[in-house]
Amino acid sequence: MxxxxxxxxxxxxxxxxxxGAKNEALQVICAVLLTSEKVIINNVPDIIDVNKLIFILGELGVKIEKLASNSYSFQADEINIDYLESEDFKRDGSSLRGSIMIVGPLLARFGKGYIPRPGGDKIGRRRLDTHFEGFIRLGAKFRYNREEHFYGVEADQLHGTDMLLDEASVTGTANIVMAAVLAKGTTTIYNAACEPYIQQLSKMLNSMGAKITGVGSNLLKIEGVDKLGGCEHTILxxxxxxxxxxxxxxxxxxxxxxxxxxxxxxxxxxxxxxxxxxxxxxxxxxxxxxxxxxxxxxxxxxxxxxxxxxxxxxxxxxxxxxxxxxxxxxxxxxxxxxxxxxxxxxxxxxxxxxxxxxxxxxxxxxxxxxxxxxxxxxxxxxxxxxxxxxxxxxxxxxxxxxxxxxxxxxxxxxxxxxxxxxxxxxxxxxxxxxxx
Missing domain, CATH: 3.65.10.10 (Enolpyruvate transferase domain)
Structure with a gap:
């Protein structure tokens, strides 16, 4: 200490x-899981929470290269999904609240996403209902292991839908958007968070081939696509x-x-x-x-x-x-x-x-x-x-x-x-x- x-x-x-913005970094780094192509992210802050997330992605099988002091390339072309059910992940994921945002992209691309109850600041209750209710609306099945405090969602295919979020959660919006970009059909999210972090994530996803409109407002429309490609992105x-x-x-x-x-x-x-x-x-x-x-x-x-x-x-x-x-x-x-x-x-x-x-x-x-x-x-x-x-x-x-x-x-x-x-x-x- x-x-x-x-x-x-x-x-x-x-x-x-x-x-670089911590809250944006946690979102856009999770988004690299949506494609098998290389993604370059600049202005990544060298802080504990971001470095923990990068470590988790490395354990998942993402190929990570540090290009400069605050720039990285990520390529998620050989993901080890079994890591999600390992004791190592239960330990690593529980120490970082931002790890919740790997669930949306993994669910969208691989049909399943798991997460231990995440940690972070002790500043009061920080519920995850918005995230999982969004996944369920997209067609995922939800399960929760009370003994191990372990959450899971699974789906063969996500389907676009209309949803009204119960709260304008920033991480909840980010997670649902990342799941919806590869869903079949069109998703609308009302009462979406519209922070610059969400705007940046949406712009990055669009540069990868996603079709997101309404960026900057609290009503997002997402037309699902079959796959996303690589891109280069700079954090605010x-x-x-x-x-x-x-x-x-x-x-x-x-x-x-x-x-x-x-x-x-x-x-x-x-x-x-x-x-x-x-x-x-x-x-x-x-x-x-x-x-x-x-x-x-x-x-x-x-x-x-x-x-x-x-x-x-x-x-x-x-x-x-x-x-x-x-x-x-x-x-x-x-x-x-x-x-x-x-x-x-x-x-x-x-x-x-x-x-x-x-x-x-x-x-x-x-x-x-x-x-x-x-x-x-x-x-x-x-x-x-x-x-x-x-x-x-x-x-x-x-x-x-x-x-x-x-x-x-x-x-x-x-x-x-x-x-x-x-x-x-x-x-x-x-x-x-x-x-x-």
Missing amino acids: ASFKIEGGHKLHGSITPQ PDMIEIGSWIGMAAMTKSELTIKNVSWKDLGQIPNVFRKLGIQLEKKGDDIFIPAQESYEIQNYIDGSVLTVADAPWPGFTPDLLSIVLVVATQAKGTVLIHQKMFESRLFFVDKLIDMGAKVILCDPHRATVIGHDFESQLKATKMTSPDIRAGISLLIAALSATGTSIINNIEQIDRGYENIEARLKSIGAKIERIED
């Missing part, structure tokens, strides 16, 4: 380039990491440039940070954040307290609420954070309270933050990272705090952020990785 030692109170400076910059850097610049009163952010794919993210009083400018495809001695939260036009809540795209992403909460601790004013999706994601606020933040946890989904306006600095402390996003939020808090903080369980941060300490050092952060 490694830890970070962080000396807070130092300003950052310079520019930083975001990594990670919007969650971009939001993390914005928050980091504000909390440390730093001037920072975030390079090549793909502005058109950021949705509400710049607007929400501006509502917190953070200045940011569009310079080409970069974000420039000037150094600010303070930032003031906007109230609503009637004077009532601002609420920042998550919502399906194009609403605000839930993955950035933890960062918004931390940034608000040093703002001027008050904000209500409403985390609708996950009932355990706000439980890290006790660590911020220990550091001197004024946060009232109203219930598992809501927290009120009364900002210090930098009149009272956060105090350094020793803490443990409970999940990826809380981990980076605590790291941001530590960078702004007075004194030296220790963050344990930083494997959680490594799951989602590539080479984080070296990149932070490059812009002036005082951070050190300590191996136990």
Whole structure:
């Protein structure tokens, strides 16, 4: 178990380039299973969760070649389906929630897909019903081994159908789309997620020969095809990491440039940070954040307290609420954070309270933050990272705090952020990785 030692109170400076999007990478890497031809994927983030998925594909028999530091070729022309029923897969698959997305492509191409109950962040219930209900609607038979927590779907041939998803699940939509592209006939998916990740997956599949229309909307139409071919695909910059850097610049009163952010794919993210009083400018495809001695939260036009809540795209992403909460601790004013999706994601606020933040946890989904306006600095402390996003939020808090903080369980941060300490050092952060 490694830890970070962080000396807070130092300003950052310079520019930083975001990594490839983790959530997109997990989807498009699973999509290589849909064809026997070679697929090249660029801007793949070098993080634990993505590397685990690549390892699982290798164990499945996918031929993997690392072309450059963040580029890979994949060729799934000799798949070992028996691996899915092995003890090794039950162990490997259960450690990564993203492994659920191999089921759709395997079901479509090989007629069966299995998965152990996947792991991931401990941020509340994350059910899989949407995935499997979609597969069943396409004609698959579902089975579940309660003793081993092992899920399976099988079908000789999938058939297109109309479906209304019970929730706009991003991974559920991705999984069903990947299954439907090789189904016989036409599938329509209403209440589909329409995040940039899903748009990117759909564009990649279309470049492989799929026929998907409605991309970017919540109504997708998929005409099944007999087979898909190879392609080359480049992953978008990670919007969650971009939001993390914005928050980091504000909390440390730093001037920072975030390079090549793909502005058109950021949705509400710049607007929400501006509502917190953070200045940011569009310079080409970069974000420039000037150094600010303070930032003031906007109230609503009637004077009532601002609420920042998550919502399906194009609403605000839930993955950035933890960062918004931390940034608000040093703002001027008050904000209500409403985390609708996950009932355990706000439980890290006790660590911020220990550091001197004024946060009232109203219930598992809501927290009120009364900002210090930098009149009272956060105090350094020793803490443990409970999940990826809380981990980076605590790291941001530590960078702004007075004194030296220790963050344990930083494997959680490594799951989602590539080479984080070296990149932070490059812009002036005082951070050190300590191996136990």
